[in-house]
Amino acid sequence: MADEAFSLPRIPIGDGVDAAVSFLRTELSGFFNAVQTVFGASVEAMEWVLMLPPPLVFAAIAGLIGWRLRSWQFGAFAFVAFSVVDSMNLWDETISTLSLILIATVLAVIISLPVGVLAARNDTVSTLVRPLLDFMQTLPVLVYLIPAVLLLGIGTPGGLAATLIFALPPGVRLTELGIRTVDKEVVEAAEAFGSSRNRTLMRVQMPLALPAIMQGINQIIMLALSMVVVAGFIGAGGLGNEVVRSISRVEVGTGFEAGLAVVILAIFLDRLTSVVGQPERNKSKQDA
Amino acid sequence: MTMIRGEHLYKVFGPQARKAVDLFEQGWTRDEVKEQTGALGAVIDADIDVAEGELFVVMGLSGSGKSTLVRMINRLHDPTSGTVEIDGVNVTELDGKELRDLRAGKVSMVFQRFALFPHMTILDNAAWGLETQQVDKDERYEKARKALSTVGLDGWEANYASELSGGMQQRVGLARALATEADILLMDEPFSALDPLIKRDMQSLLIELQSELRKSIIFITHDLNEAMRLGDRIAVMKDGRIEQTGEPDEILSNPATEYVAEFVRDVDRSRVLTAANAVQDPLVTLSPDTQPRAAMVQMRDHEAPELFVTESDRTLVGAVRDDDVAEAAKRGDRTIRDVLHHDYGQTGEDTPLGHTLLDAARYTLPLAVVDEQGRLVGVIPRVTLLSALANRDVLAEDGDPDANGSGPPDAAELAAQAANDGQPVASDGQAHSRGETTTGETPAEEGAHHG
Ligand SMILES: Nc1ncnc2c1ncn2[C@@H]1O[C@H](COP(=O)(O)OP(=O)(O)O)[C@@H](O)[C@H]1O
Numbered sequence A: 001m002a003d004e005a006f007s008l009p010r011i012p013i014g015d016g017v018d019a020a021v022s023f024l025r026t027e028l029s030g031f032f033n034a035v036q037t038v039f040g041a042s043v044e045a046m047e048w049v050l051m052l053p054p055p056l057v058f059a060a061i062a063g064l065i066g067w068r069l070r071s072w073q074f075g076a077f078a079f080v081a082f083s084v085v086d087s088m089n090l091w092d093e094t095i096s097t098l099s100l101i102l103i104a105t106v107l108a109v110i111i112s113l114p115v116g117v118l119a120a121r122n123d124t125v126s127t128l129v130r131p132l133l134d135f136m137q138t139l140p141v142l143v144y145l146i147p148a149v150l151l152l153g154i155g156t157p158g159g160l161a162a163t164l165i166f167a168l169p170p171g172v173r174l175t176e177l178g179i180r181t182v183d184k185e186v187v188e189a190a191e192a193f194g195s196s197r198n199r200t201l202m203r204v205q206m207p208l209a210l211p212a213i214m215q216g217i218n219q220i221i222m223l224a225l226s227m228v229v230v231a232g233f234i235g236a237g238g239l240g241n242e243v244v245r246s247i248s249r250v251e252v253g254t255g256f257e258a259g260l261a262v263v264i265l266a267i268f269l270d271r272l273t274s275v276v277g278q279p280e281r282n283k284s285k286q287d288a
Numbered sequence B: 001m002t003m004i005r006g007e008h009l010y011k012v013f014g015p016q017a018r019k020a021v022d023l024f025e026q027g028w029t030r031d032e033v034k035e036q037t038g039a040l041g042a043v044i045d046a047d048i049d050v051a052e053g054e055l056f057v058v059m060g061l062s063g064s065g066k067s068t069l070v071r072m073i074n075r076l077h078d079p080t081s082g083t084v085e086i087d088g089v090n091v092t093e094l095d096g097k098e099l100r101d102l103r104a105g106k107v108s109m110v111f112q113r114f115a116l117f118p119h120m121t122i123l124d125n126a127a128w129g130l131e132t133q134q135v136d137k138d139e140r141y142e143k144a145r146k147a148l149s150t151v152g153l154d155g156w157e158a159n160y161a162s163e164l165s166g167g168m169q170q171r172v173g174l175a176r177a178l179a180t181e182a183d184i185l186l187m188d189e190p191f192s193a194l195d196p197l198i199k200r201d202m203q204s205l206l207i208e209l210q211s212e213l214r215k216s217i218i219f220i221t222h223d224l225n226e227a228m229r230l231g232d233r234i235a236v237m238k239d240g241r242i243e244q245t246g247e248p249d250e251i252l253s254n255p256a257t258e259y260v261a262e263f264v265r266d267v268d269r270s271r272v273l274t275a276a277n278a279v280q281d282p283l284v285t286l287s288p289d290t291q292p293r294a295a296m297v298q299m300r301d302h303e304a305p306e307l308f309v310t311e312s313d314r315t316l317v318g319a320v321r322d323d324d325v326a327e328a329a330k331r332g333d334r335t336i337r338d339v340l341h342h343d344y345g346q347t348g349e350d351t352p353l354g355h356t357l358l359d360a361a362r363y364t365l366p367l368a369v370v371d372e373q374g375r376l377v378g379v380i381p382r383v384t385l386l387s388a389l390a391n392r393d394v395l396a397e398d399g400d401p402d403a404n405g406s407g408p409p410d411a412a413e414l415a416a417q418a419a420n421d422g423q424p425v426a427s428d429g430q431a432h433s434r435g436e437t438t439t440g441e442t443p444a445e446e447g448a449h450h451g
């Protein structure tokens, strides 16, 4: 045991966080209520849309998309996989999870694109943002689950917020990386012909960074999916709930089925997003 | 009339840039300033003026500040000190919008590594300078098409840059610069990345275009031959400073500094005849897997008693004679691999020809020019070799044949022989070389002297 005299005084970081959270809860309750409403409503709206087609029609559409964007084999897989989900009686849960993930992804992209662009343009922003992203990714998930619940309540909004925090970083990172690694001479050429910064960004840098950005979106989706179960702990619904319930009742079979549905979603979304944004220029014409 | 004028231009990279300029003005050298401030003087007190319609070459070794200098003209780099005037307008004082207008309308640029937009079609690439000016689509494309046609790229509009060869990509780069109808072209080593043959084509294209368009051009190169071929005037740069500006002849005959003189000694020699500037397309080549009969047909069709043989990647593997091929056919050989021979001269693309001339002229085949990987780039016909051999200047500049190790041991002897019988050196001269004679005064003495 260290001598009292030599031990550092305790710095009350935890107390500070407590104070900050309760401050946010009281002073910014309007804001958080609004966020809560918007989060909840947007996931619900997405759910409503995705529930419109009957399961088999949905599976067929998924198959069609898979076929058009990738291959007929993948299309067939998608159709079969979603049919299996329905036959496991997990349709509603799967759609609810899918909705949460899609909304989380959309929000993550909306936030991470501009931040990534700013970080790519400005070294100061970059150095400020980087540790923040590290923090968001490495802080144990359960730790920010609690403030998320305190601020946004139990259920979908809290789950969405936690998912968002966890899934956001690769979007920012890969956007920055993508833009920074665009050939300098090409950017210089754009500017040498009088292009404004915005035009250069939209017409040259973003299109050329697209593969990296798509990779970022792909990672966002994967990370969001990995949060499904965690979100289930705070009652965000969907497959997460199913898993949590089966764990608590030690129902191995049900738990496995829910897990399988998550995997199916993961494979489908991963394969789909990893093709988009790849350069599709194979129609080569030989030199004259 | 002066189109571009740069006065006392400085560009210093690194800390204490202003202070560095002060030190330079007090006469400090680049190294001293670097030592003192840690700042790098990329361009130091450069003055240039380019007249309307002039092709002004900036020449210097890598790192001498050429790119930095030219980028101060359109302010891709802001000068640390000094002024740039274009057509009477002080560019250094332009604000963002004015500067963009200048770049879109008045000054355009061609880049060493082409810097095309890989995600856009060739047409959109060429139209870029007009797109930034928000010219409407029809007009934009019409002008871009015209520019592409000017550089010989009709029919490639819908392709992407990756589908084009290097030479064609740089034609797109040129078209992009021409499409805006800018009066001024800044060309930063535009042909340095190209093969010698293509490079020569592009130089010819530029000369042809320039005779029509009369743009004011700043053309950067580290290639002495290119500078001499293209430049109305040449500025020689060294370590950030312009050592001398003048017409090619002036630079050759009156080098202002020891450094320029050194440069010029090189140019004088290689200018006369290097592999790169005398090379021609090989008439036709055979694959080593050709059947002897097919080879015979080829040789008859081209009236060629001998042909070079290359792999499909153009690696030179040898040559064949018609007699041997006929033999092989008679024997029933499957391919011509067994009758390859190596009785011909071979040289690298950048080797000054002096060294290999005599050796090469002994053979009936033209001199083969190969790149670093041993691929056949082209040939230099015997006619060229022999007439060069007859030109005493060439051998006067020939230097020491041992210098690059490829000089034949009997070079002087051969030259003397050529001098004596006044006939081509090779014993079995081909039809096209028979008429050629070396002139009375032969290079024998010089050859012997140097050898
Ligand atoms: N953006 C930059 N930052 C720092 N140093 C530079 C920069 N651009 C060029 N330099 C330096 O300036 C010197 C001149 O470069 P450059 O103008 O590119 O020469 P050149 O085109 O003749 O090869 C070189 O030493 C180079 O390293």
Ligand SMILES: [Mg+2]
Residues within 6 Å of the ligand: B066, B067, B068, B188, B189
């Ligand atoms: Mg350069």
